[in-house]
Amino acid sequence: MTNSFNALKLAQEQITELDLQLLKRRLRVTQSPCDTTASIDGRQLKTFCSNDYLGLANHPDLINALAQGGQKYGVGSGASHLISGHSAAHELLEKQLASFQKKHIPKVRALFFSTGYLANLAAITGLARLSQRGDLSIYSAKLNHASLIDGVRLAAAQMSAAVNLFDHTQLTSLTDLLKKDTKSLKLIVTDGVFSMDGDLAPVKALLQIAEQYDALLIVDDAHGFGVLGKQGHGILEQENIDSDRIIYIGTLGKAAGVSGAFVCAQDSFIEWLIQKGRPYIYSTATPPAIAHTLLKSLEIIAGEEGVKRRAQLNQLIKIWQDEMAFSEWSKVSSCTPIQPVILGSNANTLMAAKLLDEAGYWIPAIRPPTVAPGTARLRITFSANHSADDLRQLITTLKRIEQEVHQKVAHD
Template sequence: MSHSFKALHLAESQIAELDLQLLRRRLRATESACDTKSTVDGRELKAFCSNDYLGLANHPALIAALAEGAKRYGVGSGASHLISGHSVAHELLEKKLASFQSQHIPQARALFFSTGYLANLTAITGLVRLAPSGQASIYSAKLNHASLIDGVRLAGAQNKASVTLFDHTQLDSLTESLKNDQKPFKLIVTDGVFSMDGDLAPAKALLQIAEQYDALLLIDDAHGFGVLGKQGHGILEQDNLNSERLIYIGTLGKAAGVSGAFICAHDSFIEWLIQKGRPYIYSTATPPAIAHTLLTSLELIEGEEGQNRRTHLRQLIEIWKKEMVFAQWEKSFSSTPIQPVILGSNANALLAAKLLDEAGYWIPAIRPPTVPDGSARLRITFSANHTVDDLRQLIHQLKQIEQTSMVQAS
C-alpha cells in the first residue's frame, strides 16, 4: 500500500491517540432481547444501561403487534412519506401522538420519524428557515444531546443564524441575551431530561422567558416521554404547560420500547416542516409495521399498566436515593431513571466498568466527549422490569467495587 495514502494514515494515528487518552469506544453485540438480563459474548449480564425505562422492549403485546403489523403492511415502506411511503399506520400513530399533547399545544399535530436524531435535525433546521438568512437567533442549553447540537450547528451554517449557549441551571444570562435580541425569529432549544445527568430542564421558567421575549421553545423530551406525567405524556404534562410556542419532540425507542421519534407542534409549524424539513422530505419512511406496533405501546403507556410501571420506577428511584451512599464517588441528584455516578477520570470509569463486568453487570463507562472532561461516569439506568432485589444487589455490589477501586487507585 502506498505511503502517500494520507487519509488512512490520519485515521490510524488518530485512533491510536484515542487509545492513549482512554477514549476509544468498542462495540459489544448482544445475543438476546433487550431486558434487564442480556447475553453478551456468551455470558449473561445484569443490565442497568438501557433506555428501556418502562420495560416494554420485550413485551409480549408489542411482539404480537409487530408480527401483526408485518403481516398487514409488509416489512418496508418503499419510499419517503411524500412519495408513496406514508401508510394509514403512520397516520393513525401521528393522530394518537398529537392527542397526547393536545392539552398542552393548541391545534396539535404530530410528525413521525425513524429516529430522534432526524426529528431534531428537521425541527431545528426547518423552523429556522422561517426567517430570512441572518435574521434568526438560536439559544441552546450547553448540555444538550448531540442531535440538538448538530441541528443547531447545521441551522446556523445554512441560515446564518446566531447561536448562544446557556446554562439551564442559571437562566439570567439567557434572559439578558434575549432582552437585547432584536431579530424577528428566536428559538430556545433544550433537552427535557438531560440524558447524562438525569436532571430536568426548568421547562416552566423557559416557557415564561419564551413568551416574554417572543421566542419558540423546543423541548426534546427523549428521556421523559412515557416516564414523566401521570399518563406518561411527558414533561409538558408533568409541568402542566400550554402554549402555541411549544415544539415538543419525543422518542419512541426508549420508554415506548420500539423505535422512532416524533415532533408535535401547532398544525402550521408541522405543515411548514412537511414542506421544508429536508431530513423528513428526503428520508424513506419507517416501516408501517413499526408504526402499527407503537399504537399498542401508546395504549400501554397511557393505561393502567403504564401507570403501575411508572409507580414501580419511582419506588426504585427512592430506594436508590436513600440506600446508595458512597464513600468517595459522587452521586448526582436525579428524579428520573437516569442515575449517574461521577468518577472523574477516564481510567477510574473504565476500571469501575471492568469490575462491574467481572461481577456480572453491564454498565459501560461514559467518557468525553459525551460528557465534559473530568466527569467520566457510570450511567446507571433503571427499568420497570428491575425488581427491588435487583437494585439492592446492585447497590451492594457498587459499594464493594468502590472500596476495591479505591485500594487499586492508591
C-alpha cells in the same frame, strides 16, 4: 495498492491517540432481547444501562403487534412519506401522538420520524428556515444532546444565525441576552430530561422567557416521554404547560420500547416542516409495521399497565436515592430513571466498569466528549422490569467496587 495513503494514516494515528487517552469506544454484541439481562459472548450480564425505562422492548403484546403489522403492511414502506410511503399506520400513529399533547399545545399535530436524531435535525433546521438569512438567533442549553447540537450548528450555518449557549440551572444570562436581541425569529432549544445527569429542564421558566421575548421553545423530551406525567405523556403533562409556541419532540425507542420519534407542534408549524424539513422530505418512511407496533405501545403507556410500570420506576428511584451512599464517588439528585455516578477520571471509570463486568453487570463507562472532561461516569439506568432486590444487589456490589477502585488508585 499503497499500504498507507495519507487519509488512512491519519485515521490510524488518531484512533491510536484516542486509545492512549482512554477515549476509544468499543462495540459489544448482544445475543438476546433488550431486557434486564443480556447474553454477551456466552455470558449472562445484569443490565443497568439501556433506555428501555418501562421495560417494553421485549413485551409480548408488542412482539405480537409487530408480527401483525408485518402481515398487514409488509416489511418496508418503499419510499419517503411524500412519495408513497405514508401508510394508514403512520397516520393513526401521528393522530394518537398528537392526542397525547392536545392539552398542552393548541391545534396540535404530530409528525413521525425514523429516529430522534432526524426529528431534531428536521425541527431545528426546518423552523430556522422561517427566517431570512442573518435574522435568526438560537439559544441552546450547554448540556443538550448531540442531535440538538448538530441541528443548531447546521441551522446556524444555513441561516447565518448567531448561537448562544446557556446554563439551564441558572437562566439570568439567557434573559440578559434576549433583552438585547432584535432578530425577528428566536429559537430556545433544550432537552426535557438531560441524558447524562437525569435532571429536568426548567421548562416553565423557559416558556415564560420565550413568551416575554417572542421566541419559540423547542423541547426534546427523549427521556421524559412515557416516564413523566400521570399518563406518561411527558414533561409538558408533568409541568401542566399549555402553549402554542412549544415544539415538543419525543423519542419512541426508549420508554416506548420500539423505534422512531415524533414532533408535536401547532398545525402550521408541522405543515411547514412537511414542506421544508429536509430530513423528513428526503428519508424513506419507517416500515408501517413499526408504526402499527407503536400504537400498542402508546396504549400501554397511557393505560393501567403504564401507571404500574411508572410506579415501579419511582420505587426504584426512591430506593437508590435513600440507600446508595458513596464515600469516594458522587451521585446526582435525579428524579428520573437516569442515575449517574460520577468518578471523574477516565481510568477510574473504566476500571469500575471492568470490575462490574466481572461481577456480572453491564454498566459502560461514559467519557468525554459525551460528558465534560473530568466528569467520566457510570450512567446507571433503571427499567420497570428491575425488582427492588435487583437494585439492592447492585448497590451492594457498587459499594464494594468503589472501595476496590479506591484501594488500587491509592496503591498505585
